[in-house]
Amino acid sequence: MFEKLFMLVKSNAGTAVIDNPLIPAKNHEAIINDASSSIIDVLKGQIETGKLKDMIKYFDYPGIYNNNPLIGTTVNKFANKLNNYYGLSPEDALTTANALMPKVIQQLIDQSQKENNEFSLNHLLEMIGGANINGVLKQLNIA
DSSP states (O other): OHHHHHHHHHHHOIIIIITOTTSOGGGHHHHHHHHHHHHHHHHHHHHHTTOHHHHHHHHHOGGGOTTOHHHHHHHHHHHHHHHHHHOOOHHHHHHHHHHHHHHHHHHHHHHHTSTTOTTOHHHHHHHHHOOOHHHHHHHHTOO
16 A cells, blocks of 8 residues: 555656756655655544544545645645755745645545545555554444
């Protein structure tokens, strides 16, 4: 699953990372990896901070959230990495993160809604948090 997420990020990294004159070619792979880990960190954080129910809603009803908090949190986390580890100014880091992360998160959410997909919400939860979605949903009285 992590490899597929890396490939999803990489397939969207053209303008934001690969063609970005502020990012040296030697850093492309590392930055794509950091973008992927930012997504994992945010999803894991949702689980660990008791916001699993909200996360499920974002995945089940993505169209009703104009400003999806998952996207905003992921953009900020990735922008901080770009600023702290790759020397991009805060403004450039935020611009780069905004050029990449919303597309990736939206594609991740779209793909999660397809059956038998490695990005299904159940599979994501199992890989990230070790949780079984059916048991979790019963505990949350969603199922």
